[in-house]
Amino acid sequence: MDLFDINTLFPQLILALGAALVGGNGLALWHHHRGRRPAGLGELRVGRARWLVVVGFVMSGWALATLLT
Numbered sequence: 187m188d189l190f191d192i193n194t195l196f197p198q199l200i201l202a203l204g205a206a207l208v209g210g211n212g213l214a215l216w217h218h219h220r221g222r223r224p225a226g227l228g229e230l231r232v233g234r235a236r237w238l239v240v241v242g243f244v245m246s247g248w249a250l251a252t253l254l255t
Contacts, residue, residue, distance in 0.1 A: 194253060
């Protein structure tokens with residue numbers, strides 16, 4: 187399997203984007219749950235963060251399934 191093959195590059199990018207969505211928004215939700223607030227960034231929209239975590243899981247799962255088949 188070639189690492190930079192065009193047929194695998196796009197799913198790898200989608201996997202990375204999905205993982206970033208899950209990681210970043212999951213961390214924001216975790217900090218919000220523990221009561222920590224970032225200075226100067228405004229209020230966290232919990233519904234939006236949860237939605238983006240779900241979208242990130244779907245993107246990551248789809249990309250991973252594409253890479254493994």
